[in-house]
Amino acid sequence: MTKMIEIENLSKKYPIRHSTARYGTLRDDMMQFIRHPFAKRTKKEEFWALKDINLTINKGDVVGIIGRNGAGKSTLLKIISGITKPTTGRVKLYGRTSSLLEVGTGFHPELTGRENIFLNGVILGMSRKEVEKKFDEIVAFSGVEKFLDTPVKHYSSGMYVRLAFAVAAHLEPDILIVDEVLAVGDAEFQKKCLGKMDEVAKKEGRTVLFVSHNMGAIEQLCPVSILITSGLCTPISNTRSILDDYIGSRTQNTTEWFDNNRPRDTDVYFNHAMIKHKNCSLNSSVFSTDDEIYVELGYEILRPLANMQIGLRLQRDTTVVFESGDVRLPEEMEKIRHNGRYRSVCTIPSNLLNSGIYSITIFAHIPNVTEITHHENILTFNISIKYPWSGTFTQPGIIRPNLRWQILPELI
Secondary structure (H helix, E strand, O other): OOEEEEEEEEEEEEEEEEEOOOOOOHHHHHHHHHHOOOOOOEEEEEEEEEEEEEEEEEOOOEEEEEOOOOOOHHHHHHHHOOOOOOOEEEEEEOOOEEEEOOOOOOOOOOOEHHHHHHHHHHHOOOOHHHHHHHHHHHHHHHOOHHHOOOEHHHOOHHHHHHHHHHHHHHOOOOEEEEOHHHHHOOHHHHHHHHHHHHHHHHOOOOEEEEEOOOHHHHHHHOOEEEEEEOOEEOOOEEHHHHHHHHHHHOOOOEOEEEOOOOOOOOOEEEEEEEEEOHHHOOEOOEEEOOOOEEEEEEEEEOOOEEOOEEEEEEEEOOEEEEEEEOOOOHHHHOOEEOOEEEEEEEEEOOOOEOOEEEEEEEEEEEOOOEEEEEEEEEEEEEEEOOOOOOOOOOOOOOEOOOOOOOOOOOOO
């Protein structure tokens, strides 16, 4: 494999200064200075944004970079792009690099969109003829034809991003680096950008580094990823496993729960619960909006019961999305459930839930009479939006059902 990026023992330290003086009036500050003229009023602290990062990224690799806000993702990209110098270690690049790290990266605000296209081409080491060859394609992709001869300082943030991404992706860089900046654009343009990055990577064999909080976009675009946590970086690994680690790090709950301590003072007890992926064969904590989700509940009935219902409650944060039970019809409720072990499987249909982190509470009760037992928030999973090939986009709300619509001619 041809190496494109080598990162060796990379660390980045920032000094943080804290004021030790209390808030007060100007008079108080002057009196404090007169009494203690040499007293230190600030103290320094070292903050390591990155610690001993070692990575090798090859030609054609499409690598997702995942982590919470402040984890060090943007710092890593700035060092790779040459914007920031590392404290220790080094980065070797074996090709032309184009970076889109924030709105207006590399643009001069007083120059027009047309002039900035050529300026960026020069920065990337391209000749005027090479930029002219791609010029029409860049303008068409960006959709800012009407404002091409307007200084970019008058552009909206969305227009900035449209033109900046078009330039970054079309001027044939060997390495394309894209930060969360794409979140500024509208949904349709995000789909275009992700499609273009996929094309650049798969058809043209270029290397892409992609930072995003959209787990669906990461999963669809990036076969492999890294997870950065408090400046520490995991080795490059399969994106699905990295996503599972990331989701797991955000919550103590899991996709499996077991309880082998059967209580003596209950009529029903749960021995296990789990969330499964397609065909009930794969446990997972990350799902796309168009995945079916299977929740399996295992339980034992210790005393025959009528009107008993096994159920679950689905929540996002503190909001209850729904409750559902395994029997609903009156004639089913009245049947006696005999002693023994059982399993109930609930299918949450595809195209129902919006993106987000969800938790599940399980319970056994006799509706409107008594609760027998329950276990709060024992399972957790993540729904991500699938970009861009499913044609879906971000929508408000907790649910995003795929409802049936008809377009009918107007009646006259």
